[in-house]
Amino acid sequence: MSSKTVYKLWGVLGLLSVLVAGGCSTVAGPSFGMLNYPIPVSPYFQKQAEDRFWEYERYDRMPILGPITPGTPQTALDEPSDDQVMRALERARPLQGGLPFMEEIQRNNVRIVKEKIADYVDPVRVYPLVGPAQLHHVHYKCTVYFTEVNRIGWPFPYTNTDEEAQEVVYIDLDHLHMVGNVDTGPGSNY
Numbered sequence: 001m002s003s004k005t006v007y008k009l010w011g012v013l014g015l016l017s018v019l020v021a022g023g024c025s026t027v028a029g030p031s032f033g034m035l036n037y038p039i040p041v042s043p044y045f046q047k048q049a050e051d052r053f054w055e056y057e058r059y060d061r062m063p064i065l066g067p068i069t070p071g072t073p074q075t076a077l078d079e080p081s082d083d084q085v086m087r088a089l090e091r092a093r094p095l096q097g098g099l100p101f102m103e104e105i106q107r108n109n110v111r112i113v114k115e116k117i118a119d120y121v122d123p124v125r126v127y128p129l130v131g132p133a134q135l136h137h138v139h140y141k142c143t144v145y146f147t148e149v150n151r152i153g154w155p156f157p158y159t160n161t162d163e164e165a166q167e168v169v170y171i172d173l174d175h176l177h178m179v180g181n182v183d184t185g186p187g188s189n190y
Contacts, residue, residue: 051087059084064130064176074121076138079114080171085142086110088169101153107146107165115141124179132180138173 068074095105118139126132148165152158 055087059087062175064133064178065136067178067180068121068134074136075119076116076136076173076175078173079116080140080142080173082112084171085112085114085144085169088142088171089144089167092169093167103153104151106149106151108149109147111145113143113145115143117141121177127176130176131178133176133178136175136177138175140171140173142169142171143167144169 095107116138118137120137122135122137124132124134143166145164145166148162150160150162152160
Protein backbone atom coordinates (compact mmCIF):
# COMPACT_ATOMS: atom_id res chain seq x y z
CA MET A 1 0.00 0.00 0.00
CA SER A 2 1.28 3.45 -0.88
CA SER A 3 1.81 6.09 1.74
CA LYS A 4 -0.79 8.40 0.12
CA THR A 5 -3.47 5.72 0.52
CA VAL A 6 -2.52 5.21 4.17
CA TYR A 7 -2.69 8.97 4.85
CA LYS A 8 -6.11 9.20 3.15
CA LEU A 9 -7.38 6.23 5.17
CA TRP A 10 -6.11 7.77 8.43
CA GLY A 11 -7.68 11.10 7.44
CA VAL A 12 -11.07 9.51 6.75
CA LEU A 13 -10.93 7.56 10.05
CA GLY A 14 -9.96 10.72 11.96
CA LEU A 15 -12.81 12.68 10.36
CA LEU A 16 -15.29 9.92 11.21
CA SER A 17 -14.08 9.76 14.82
CA VAL A 18 -14.50 13.54 15.19
CA LEU A 19 -18.03 13.39 13.75
CA VAL A 20 -19.08 10.47 15.96
CA ALA A 21 -17.50 11.78 19.16
CA GLY A 22 -18.60 15.41 18.73
CA GLY A 23 -21.46 16.60 20.93
CA CYS A 24 -23.37 18.35 18.16
CA SER A 25 -23.86 15.34 15.97
CA THR A 26 -24.87 12.81 18.61
CA VAL A 27 -28.57 11.97 18.95
CA ALA A 28 -30.10 11.79 22.41
CA GLY A 29 -33.02 9.41 22.52
CA PRO A 30 -34.60 7.29 19.85
CA SER A 31 -34.38 8.12 16.19
CA PHE A 32 -37.55 7.99 14.09
CA GLY A 33 -35.89 8.25 10.71
CA MET A 34 -37.87 10.48 8.36
CA LEU A 35 -40.41 11.24 11.12
CA ASN A 36 -37.78 13.39 12.90
CA TYR A 37 -38.47 16.22 10.46
CA PRO A 38 -41.44 18.56 10.83
CA ILE A 39 -44.33 17.95 8.46
CA PRO A 40 -46.33 21.02 7.40
CA VAL A 41 -49.99 20.99 8.42
CA SER A 42 -52.68 23.05 6.74
CA PRO A 43 -54.01 25.88 8.97
CA TYR A 44 -57.53 24.60 8.27
CA PHE A 45 -56.79 21.21 9.87
CA GLN A 46 -54.81 22.86 12.69
CA LYS A 47 -57.80 25.07 13.55
CA GLN A 48 -60.13 22.06 13.46
CA ALA A 49 -57.93 20.21 15.94
CA GLU A 50 -57.68 23.26 18.22
CA ASP A 51 -61.46 23.77 18.12
CA ARG A 52 -62.12 20.12 18.96
CA PHE A 53 -59.78 20.36 21.96
CA TRP A 54 -61.26 23.69 23.10
CA GLU A 55 -64.81 22.30 23.01
CA TYR A 56 -63.76 19.10 24.80
CA GLU A 57 -61.92 21.11 27.44
CA ARG A 58 -64.73 23.64 28.03
CA TYR A 59 -68.09 22.20 27.05
CA ASP A 60 -68.14 18.46 26.34
CA ARG A 61 -67.43 17.15 29.82
CA MET A 62 -70.12 16.99 32.49
CA PRO A 63 -69.12 18.64 35.76
CA ILE A 64 -69.81 17.01 39.11
CA LEU A 65 -70.69 19.66 41.68
CA GLY A 66 -71.12 19.46 45.42
CA PRO A 67 -74.37 18.42 47.05
CA ILE A 68 -77.45 20.63 46.99
CA THR A 69 -77.77 22.06 50.49
CA PRO A 70 -81.22 22.28 52.09
CA GLY A 71 -82.74 25.74 52.13
CA THR A 72 -81.02 26.97 48.99
CA PRO A 73 -82.73 27.32 45.62
CA GLN A 74 -82.25 24.44 43.24
CA THR A 75 -81.70 26.63 40.21
CA ALA A 76 -78.70 26.79 37.95
CA LEU A 77 -76.53 29.84 38.40
CA ASP A 78 -74.61 30.07 35.14
CA GLU A 79 -76.11 30.62 31.73
CA PRO A 80 -74.25 29.58 28.57
CA SER A 81 -71.39 31.85 27.58
CA ASP A 82 -71.45 33.81 24.33
CA ASP A 83 -68.58 31.66 23.08
CA GLN A 84 -70.58 28.50 23.72
CA VAL A 85 -73.61 29.92 21.90
CA MET A 86 -71.55 31.00 18.88
CA ARG A 87 -69.80 27.61 18.70
CA ALA A 88 -73.18 25.84 18.79
CA LEU A 89 -74.40 28.16 16.03
CA GLU A 90 -71.24 27.42 14.03
CA ARG A 91 -71.97 23.67 14.31
CA ALA A 92 -75.56 24.23 13.15
CA ARG A 93 -74.73 26.66 10.32
CA PRO A 94 -71.00 26.73 9.55
CA LEU A 95 -69.32 29.81 8.09
CA GLN A 96 -65.94 28.22 7.49
CA GLY A 97 -65.14 26.38 4.32
CA GLY A 98 -65.94 29.29 2.02
CA LEU A 99 -63.37 30.12 -0.61
CA PRO A 100 -61.72 33.55 -0.31
CA PHE A 101 -62.70 35.88 -3.17
CA MET A 102 -65.23 33.23 -4.34
CA GLU A 103 -67.70 33.13 -1.45
CA GLU A 104 -67.35 34.65 1.99
CA ILE A 105 -70.00 34.86 4.72
CA GLN A 106 -69.75 37.15 7.75
CA ARG A 107 -71.92 37.62 10.84
CA ASN A 108 -71.76 41.21 12.07
CA ASN A 109 -73.53 43.14 14.85
CA VAL A 110 -74.25 39.99 16.85
CA ARG A 111 -76.73 40.19 19.73
CA ILE A 112 -77.58 37.14 21.84
CA VAL A 113 -80.75 36.70 23.93
CA LYS A 114 -80.72 33.75 26.37
CA GLU A 115 -83.92 32.36 27.89
CA LYS A 116 -84.07 29.57 30.45
CA ILE A 117 -86.81 27.15 29.36
CA ALA A 118 -86.32 24.31 31.88
CA ASP A 119 -84.54 23.83 35.20
CA TYR A 120 -85.22 20.70 37.23
CA VAL A 121 -83.40 18.08 39.30
CA ASP A 122 -83.86 14.31 38.90
CA PRO A 123 -84.14 12.02 41.93
CA VAL A 124 -81.04 10.35 43.33
CA ARG A 125 -79.55 7.62 41.17
CA VAL A 126 -76.29 5.68 41.18
CA TYR A 127 -74.07 6.56 38.21
CA PRO A 128 -71.12 4.34 37.23
CA LEU A 129 -67.73 5.84 38.20
CA VAL A 130 -69.53 8.64 40.08
CA GLY A 131 -71.69 7.01 42.73
CA PRO A 132 -74.98 8.37 44.05
CA ALA A 133 -75.79 11.68 42.39
CA GLN A 134 -78.63 13.85 41.12
CA LEU A 135 -78.79 14.99 37.50
CA HIS A 136 -79.60 18.69 37.23
CA HIS A 137 -81.16 19.54 33.85
CA VAL A 138 -80.91 23.12 32.58
CA HIS A 139 -82.13 23.99 29.08
CA TYR A 140 -81.66 27.35 27.36
CA LYS A 141 -83.13 28.81 24.20
CA CYS A 142 -80.59 31.22 22.72
CA THR A 143 -81.71 33.53 19.93
CA VAL A 144 -78.88 35.11 17.95
CA TYR A 145 -79.67 38.28 16.00
CA PHE A 146 -77.06 39.40 13.48
CA THR A 147 -76.36 41.03 10.13
CA GLU A 148 -75.31 38.42 7.59
CA VAL A 149 -73.11 39.61 4.74
CA ASN A 150 -72.65 37.12 1.89
CA ARG A 151 -70.02 38.15 -0.68
CA ILE A 152 -69.89 36.24 -3.96
CA GLY A 153 -66.82 36.94 -6.09
CA TRP A 154 -67.26 34.69 -9.11
CA PRO A 155 -68.49 34.69 -11.89
CA PHE A 156 -70.18 38.04 -11.19
CA PRO A 157 -69.19 39.84 -7.97
CA TYR A 158 -72.08 40.88 -5.77
CA THR A 159 -72.95 41.19 -2.08
CA ASN A 160 -76.11 40.13 -0.26
CA THR A 161 -76.81 41.73 3.12
CA ASP A 162 -79.50 40.42 5.46
CA GLU A 163 -79.94 43.06 8.18
CA GLU A 164 -82.47 41.05 10.21
CA ALA A 165 -80.98 37.54 10.25
CA GLN A 166 -81.67 35.42 13.30
CA GLU A 167 -80.99 31.86 14.40
CA VAL A 168 -82.23 29.88 17.40
CA VAL A 169 -79.90 27.49 19.24
CA TYR A 170 -80.93 25.22 22.11
CA ILE A 171 -78.23 24.46 24.68
CA ASP A 172 -78.36 21.94 27.53
CA LEU A 173 -76.18 22.62 30.56
CA ASP A 174 -76.74 19.37 32.44
CA HIS A 175 -74.52 18.61 35.44
CA LEU A 176 -74.39 16.22 38.39
CA HIS A 177 -74.70 16.99 42.10
CA MET A 178 -73.15 14.58 44.59
CA VAL A 179 -75.46 13.10 47.21
CA GLY A 180 -74.92 11.78 50.73
CA ASN A 181 -71.89 11.96 52.99
CA VAL A 182 -69.38 13.21 50.46
CA ASP A 183 -65.67 12.88 51.15
CA THR A 184 -63.86 14.58 48.28
CA GLY A 185 -60.45 14.25 49.91
CA PRO A 186 -58.11 16.76 51.51
CA GLY A 187 -58.19 20.33 50.29
CA SER A 188 -61.73 20.30 48.92
CA ASN A 189 -63.69 23.55 48.96
CA TYR A 190 -67.28 22.28 49.14
